[in-house]
Amino acid sequence: MPYVDQVALDFPDLTIVCGHIGYPWTTEMIAVADKHANVYIDTSAYTARRYPRELVDYLRGRGRRKVLFGSNYPMITPGQALEHLGELGLDEETTELFLSGNARRVFSL
Template sequence: VGGHIGYPWTEEAIAVATKNENVYIDTSAYTANRYPDNLVKFIKEHGRTKVLFGTNYPMLLPAQALKH
């Protein structure tokens, strides 16, 4: 699992997750409004099952992480 959206290598994390069956990206430590455009595109297209929702609890609560 590539934590924290793979930052600062989000584009590379997307490529590795696309190519490898058992590689995933998590969204911990980021609120939905801070997801990079390339990650949002990946989620909407072929990465729907490759991105795991995370919050970074207790520093970021689930409700906060979902704010858009």
């Protein structure tokens, strides 16, 4: 995590997707994603129920275009990872961006 900011500065055209929510530096990861247009956060290795509160708040607000769903398959299946997605209180557009829209845009799919 400490080097992501510098890498993003040195390579502004490089798309950087930081895994595992940046844990244990979630707050710092959010700050770096806010600072750099080319930096994103993925949720691999976590189920929706375990997302840190600050990530959920970010996803509901200004970070709705900066967070990508990840499951960590085969350790955590997509079904397991999303079992409690409805409890996050995401609106329909944010849910679509999180589950597929952001990845499609970021990776030009």
